[in-house]
Amino acid sequence: MITKLAAAPTTDLCTKVPSDATDNRTDVLIIGGGPAGSTAATLLRGYGHQVTLLEKSRHPRFHIGESLLPENLPLLEKLGVGEQIRAIGMQKFGAEFVSTVHGRSEVFEFSECWNKDRPFAYQVRRSQFDEILIRRAAEQGAEVIEGCRVTDVTLAGAGEGIKVRAEHEDGRSESWHARFLIDASGRDTFLAARLGAKRRNPEHNSAAIFAHFAGARRDTGRGAGNILLYWFDHGWFWFIPLADGATSVGVVVWPYYLKSRKSSLQDFFLATIALCPPLAERLAGAAMITPPEATGNYSYTATLSHGDNYLLLGDAYAFIDPVFSTGVWLAMNSAAAGAEAVDTCLRQPAAAARALRAFDRLMRHGPRTFSWFIYRVTSPTMRDMFMNPGNPLRIKEALLSVLAGDIFGQTPIWQSLRAFKGVYYVLSALNLRRSIRAGRQHRRNISEQSGQLAS
Ligand SMILES: Cc1cc2nc3c(=O)[nH]c(=O)nc-3n(C[C@H](O)[C@H](O)[C@H](O)COP(=O)(O)OP(=O)(O)OC[C@H]3O[C@@H](n4cnc5c(N)ncnc54)[C@H](O)[C@@H]3O)c2cc1C
Numbered sequence: 001m002i003t004k005l006a007a008a009p010t011t012d013l014c015t016k017v018p019s020d021a022t023d024n025r026t027d028v029l030i031i032g033g034g035p036a037g038s039t040a041a042t043l044l045r046g047y048g049h050q051v052t053l054l055e056k057s058r059h060p061r062f063h064i065g066e067s068l069l070p071e072n073l074p075l076l077e078k079l080g081v082g083e084q085i086r087a088i089g090m091q092k093f094g095a096e097f098v099s100t101v102h103g104r105s106e107v108f109e110f111s112e113c114w115n116k117d118r119p120f121a122y123q124v125r126r127s128q129f130d131e132i133l134i135r136r137a138a139e140q141g142a143e144v145i146e147g148c149r150v151t152d153v154t155l156a157g158a159g160e161g162i163k164v165r166a167e168h169e170d171g172r173s174e175s176w177h178a179r180f181l182i183d184a185s186g187r188d189t190f191l192a193a194r195l196g197a198k199r200r201n202p203e204h205n206s207a208a209i210f211a212h213f214a215g216a217r218r219d220t221g222r223g224a225g226n227i228l229l230y231w232f233d234h235g236w237f238w239f240i241p242l243a244d245g246a247t248s249v250g251v252v253v254w255p256y257y258l259k260s261r262k263s264s265l266q267d268f269f270l271a272t273i274a275l276c277p278p279l280a281e282r283l284a285g286a287a288m289i290t291p292p293e294a295t296g297n298y299s300y301t302a303t304l305s306h307g308d309n310y311l312l313l314g315d316a317y318a319f320i321d322p323v324f325s326t327g328v329w330l331a332m333n334s335a336a337a338g339a340e341a342v343d344t345c346l347r348q349p350a351a352a353a354r355a356l357r358a359f360d361r362l363m364r365h366g367p368r369t370f371s372w373f374i375y376r377v378t379s380p381t382m383r384d385m386f387m388n389p390g391n392p393l394r395i396k397e398a399l400l401s402v403l404a405g406d407i408f409g410q411t412p413i414w415q416s417l418r419a420f421k422g423v424y425y426v427l428s429a430l431n432l433r434r435s436i437r438a439g440r441q442h443r444r445n446i447s448e449q450s451g452q453l454a455s
């Protein structure tokens with residue numbers, strides 16, 4: 001079947017891939033040069049394929065999402081950028097959860113994970129991080145074209161190739177004929193939107209406001225690079241110290257709260273920070289140095305991760321709430337798995353279906369594993385557990401391994417994680433009234449319709 005996908009979210013069917021003499025040809029065409037697209041490009045070059053990567057903006061460009069996970073580090077080494085990331089990164093040994101309800105905080109150090117090999121990660125400025133990754137892809141021989149937005153894609157059956165049309169900043173349009181297409185377009189969700197395959201997450205619904213600050217009061221010593229997470233009545237805040245002295249601060253709130261905004265985004269953001277005294281105190285002498293930005297309605301999944309000769313990576317496939325700083329790791333890990341699957345599809349077509357099924361399993365595993373925790377992280381029971389972390393049956397080590405992103409390998413955390421979940425359900429049952437109230441509140445919180453401010 002051949003499917004032409006144009007800018008509108010409708011799908012036209014036609015009979016054959018239009019390919020004319022002026023089309024460029026490539027093995028793999030990648031839409032988007034964020035962490036997923038650039039990682040896939042570098043790895044596919046390593047497998048010996050011709051790669052063209054089209055990026056609509058120009059690096060360095062701003063992107064939110066600065067906190068990395070320890071499990072990402074081996075992949076950065078494999079890509080050959082470990083040294084460069086160390087040079088721009090702020091070492092992050094763990095995460096500190098601050099509960100105003102309990103009046104204290106709890107630090108979770110990656111050194112206490114099940115697997116003690118990787119005790120830290122990095123906080124990075126994404127403009128620098130993403131530029132390092134895309135330049136690496138170009139160094140490895142990928143054709144990287146920036147300022148070039150993909151506008152149309154025509155999908156065809158296995159072995160028939162794909163046609164892609166893109167528009168350059170100067171208005172010129174250009175076409176490519178590719179054997180395989182990778183959609184790494186991030187939250188633009190190029191293919192999922194056009195295939196009608198994008199589904200809003202019915203179990204979670206939140207929005208974010210964020211900016212960078214100078215002059216925030218930061219910790220010193222080993223904890224200086226830790227991410228701080230603050231719960232408050234309408235969601236949670238992050239506080240991410242960057243290596244150059246700036247601090248990324250953001251708030252993730254329920255939709256009803258964002259809708260209550262009457263003032264400018266900047267005033268609203270500052271007023272929201274004032275609702276969380278321990279954070280406000282850290283920012284008392286600080287200045288906002290980037291204009292605040294807001295992102296709404298942002299959890300979704302695509303109903304498919306691939307077709308015969310295309311696949312979706314990173315945020316182009318799914319986006320989950322960033323409370324555990326999972327986005328960049330999920331994006332880059334999906335790219336590593338995706339590159340392997342594409343290599344198999346191109347070299348051994350007979351093994352393609354099996355490779356794509358394995359890729360699909362990996363794509364679903366990450367969001368599913370993290371989502372159980374995400375849906376519950378603002379519940380009173382989970383807060384209590386985070387504030388009083390014991391390690392019977394190694395449940396704290398297993399939780400920390402999840403927080404480190406160690407969910408794709410051989411680390412045997414699963415039984416302990418089930419025990420952790422068991423404890424959660426028992427504690428919820430023991431506090432039944434509170435749990436029912438919290439469940440009702442959660443359903444109201446994620447409802448788009450709700451205009452009620454939570455008490
Ligand atoms: C508020 C917020 C906070 C977050 N915090 C964290 C965090 O602390 N840690 C973390 O790991 N993750 C975090 N994330 C998530 C993280 O930013 C993403 O998961 C990650 O950037 C995904 O990488 P990607 O390559 O899939 O997409 P992106 O990084 O978004 O890259 C996609 C690229 O595709 C390009 N593109 C889009 N459409 C086209 C087109 N038609 N043609 C050509 N190019 C195109 C875009 O310009 C972009 O460069 C956060 C996200 C949000 C919204």
